[in-house]
Amino acid sequence: MVAWVHGHVQGVGFRWWTRSRALELGLVGYAANKTDGRVHVVAEGSRRACVELVDLLRGGGSPGRVELVVDTWEPPRGDLTGFRER
Known part of the structure; x- marks a missing residue:
């Protein structure tokens, strides 16, 4: 699963929060800040866990302010290995 997270999501602990949720779900991958202000999330694991992570990204409980999550399945x-903040 690949997700592009738009909004005020840099400098607020969003990548750390995403990493914590992904590890709880048993996923591997990374969350990376991009120069345009988005966060790029790549996660691999069970489809159920990836869907749950996308739901959490959209759910409003994360740091900052998520305006839009665009996800694709690749x-x-x-x-x-592991889940990293980049």
Whole structure:
């Protein structure tokens, strides 16, 4: 799963929060700040866990202010370990 998170999501602990939720769900991947202000989230694991992470990203309980989450489903890369903040 790949998600692009739009809004006020940089400098507020959003990547740390995303990493914590992903690890709780048993996912691997990363959350990375982009120069345009978005956060790019890549997560691999069970489809159920990925759907739950997307729901959490949209759910309003994260730091900052999420305005939009655009998610896509791509084939797993298979080379990710852990969940990192980039």
